[in-house]
Amino acid sequence: MNFDVNSPVLFVLAGIVIVAVLAQSVYFLVKAWRRAKAIGMDMGKLKRIAGTAAVFTIAPAVAIVISVITLAKDLGVPLPWLRLSVVGSMSYETIAATNAESAMGLTFGQVTSLTARQYVTIVCVMTLSIMVGIWLVPLIGKKLQSGLISLENRDKKWSDIFSSAMFIGMISAFLGYVFCDFSVVFRGDMSGLIPPLVMLVSALVMCVCGLAVRKFKWPWISDYALPISLILGMASAIPITALLG
């Protein structure tokens, strides 16, 4: 059989894995939903939370589609479709594909055709290099969760601070990341201001949403404040980049 990176066979194989991933998500959704109902949680509120999660996901998911298109130039559509629907991310998949291709004397971004052997080699590298999280969570997830529950039972106040501190630690790392190109400003290159300004617009939009909820009593805004600040922040990047880029 002649090999083609866009062969229907590869679409079918990728599709099988993706359907299984989809099934896992549906399974956990139904399980959690039933449990929430059983313990008497406010189902209307949960529906709004699910709606917000869906709306919020759209923009990052479109960015993932762009990553599929980018990787498809070298690898065809089925492999990036599979890889970006499970486990990976744009940066990881690009690095893994680049390393695998260069190990076989190819240059990422300039590959016109792959043999079946090269393709299998690239897939093996991409698959094996990121498998740790999938098996490590089943191995230690329960112990980690038990540790948190016992912390909660020992000292509730510290347990609450503990979980807030973890979130703040994660957010502070990403806030720092927004400024990683800032030092170029000291050399007169204003492009380093683009990410901080986009972040500022997003933060201001979030503040305006918060004020609107308080002043005009529009509770629905609080449900969609994060997607709104995300989209307007991204939109602001277009004129800001045109001005400073």
Next chain:
Amino acid sequence: MKNDLSYMDSVHRDGRIWNISMMVLLFLFPVAVAVIYHVLPDWQGFLMGLIATAPMYWAVAVVETFTYVPMLGAGGSYLSFVTGNISNLKLPVALNALEQADVKVNSEEGELVSTIAIAVSSIVTTLIILLGVLLITPLTPILNAPVLEPAFAQILPALFGGLGVVFISKNWKISIAPVILMLVLFIFVPALNSSTVGIMVPVGVLFTLGVSRIMYKKGLL
């Protein structure tokens, strides 16, 4: 309490079965291609590619597991580590949902809210990617349009601007030290960039936990 434990136990049991099955299924993809096309990997290329890629990502995955599992909850973790895009999508979705519901992730309500938000996000992501693949020919020129490029390049700043306001305003006392530390590090250490931010997340988490513990012990929180 017994019911609570049995629900959590069942989440771990099901999560283990799903994740191990998904791992096997993911391995079967290259195996199936190899069998169908009667080829074996280029072992030298495979080893060199693996050595260049795996050590860093294996280390990052170990650190991410310890860092993210307590934030995502049990069900959310099993799902997120299969569906990927954790820091740029699943974790913000879970954080926002917990904030919306006003619950902590270490409560049962928090566990359920986080799982529901991550599951919905995973389903929507999968469906949008599927749509993108089906419509790849007409979509490519639109999504690759130069005018839209800056918007998609700035997703993380746009995401963490809004999220930062919500969480920092509610926890400003414990936010000051880690935010200053990270700003100084990312501005003045050239090695810190988009590919190293994953490593800095646990650093930020451990530092914030340490500062918070000291403040808590001194009665400042």
